[in-house]
Amino acid sequence: MHARSQAQSSSQSPAAAGEALGAFDAVYDTLIARWGVPVEAIDVPSRFGTTRLNACGPRDAPPLVLLHGGRSNSASWYANAAALSRSRRVYAPDTIGDPGRSPNTGQPVRTRQDLLDWLTHLLNALEIQRADVCGHSFGAWLALAHTLRAPRGSIGRLALLDPTQCFAGFAPACLWHALPGMLRPARGDDAYLRWETRGAEFDPDWLALHRLSATVPTGKIIAGRRPKQSALQALDVPVLVLLAERSRVHNVDTVAKRASRTLPNVTVDTLPAVSHHMIPFAQPETLNRKLTEFFTSAG
Template sequence: MEEFLAAYDAVLGRWPVAVRRVDVESEFGVTRVQVCGPADGAPLVLLHGGGATSAAWLGNVAELSREHRVYAFDQLGGPGRSIHNGRPFRRPGDLLDWLDSLFRHFRLTGAGVCGHSYGGWLALSYALRAPARVGKLALLDPTQCFAGFRPGYLLRALPSLLRPSAKRERAFLEWELGGAPVDPEWLDLVSLGAEFPSTKVVAGRRPSSVALSMPVLLVLAGKSRAHDVRRVEANARAAVGSLEVLTLPEATHHSLPLWPAEPLNRALTAFYQA
């Protein structure tokens, strides 16, 4: 744990813009939030993927915080500086209660929300539950939203899930990344996160219906091994009314959102400013 926290602090120490680190207390525990950007900027909430921490946004916050007040959460119950010492997560609704407590704390209404992977599922689920809180929704290669996992991906992840270790997690990530040039310190951090004492993950089911009033941007990783992105796109187009789709051909599921940062940042900036 000490090695992980040292790596976490080192990566977050490279945050490219001035940041205020806020600890928000709730009935669930204490959530670490990285807050940056102009105080009067339109709010933008960033939800990282499973085990990735708010450090996942290292390559994006400089651009996203130019005009937005950015709130990047360390998910409670996972690796990071959040402390899950309160009400346990027993069902998906508990996660949404936790997220709602953060929106209420920062008085966020009509906020932009961006979620990657598991964070995408969380973002979509929250937008369905509290549409007035979400003005625009961006989903980065989201899992369990419009299609299930590939069996081969789950099979590769199994050793790390059954007997978590930094070595097994790194091997799994490097397999999925396929040589994508992600930040090496971030890769070290996520690998170490496999050994961090974490709450049991609450598995989210795919929404039975998707009725959203806000604009949605779906960003797909062309080389994602997590799921069939063509099926994800087809099902999303059939389910979501106001949908924009972008495929980043060289991206993998776990390279996002760090790489490729430039086209992703351009797309997110254009989407939230439109």
């Protein structure tokens, strides 16, 4: 379940914590190298701390902001960044306080509004006046919540990859299986991943980074809240809701029906034989084609 979570690293000795952070950084850099295109690391200060963005693609191309899922970071776009950056200037931040390179060292991020303020500041600091946005899981909630509050015309198109807490709540079975990892995050959540993905094979580098994320101190848990139906009905931005057919975090049919019923300009599609956690990289050619067609289509 992609909710922002707090790692418990207080039991680690300084030497062990340093070793874990070094291992995390090494795998993070490995996945960034696998983007397969020149990547520019950009650090943006704010009152919450310094945000790391990884950017690629032509500088004069229309901007596309990628928002990863919770307990993750921008390195997770390793299967998508190169394809998307052919027609867009991609900006992929590590969400503040998640296990990446954007530590919440300033004002604590305690509320949803804090997180939205962080994202607004980030886009303003980059002088991005209009952008397309794509988010996965909790990142999809963040993308949608930001779009609903953003000035009219500042968001061109919005893609939501198996979005959580946008159109339906978490499935009770998902919460039950995720609970042990949330209560004892330093032990990781391999059992939950095996359950949610039905034992699918993960990319070894991604899995290593995911496991090491449990050793990196992170911020306070922030849960998404479903937007009001009236707000969704008033959204005039073109939206692509791309669902994972085998997702176990929510009822996919319910999400599809509610998105179709409430959003006035929406395309709902499903990526077959893919779970929630694996949607960014399980079928990258298909996903990247669908996203590219959506972001480059007219109207």
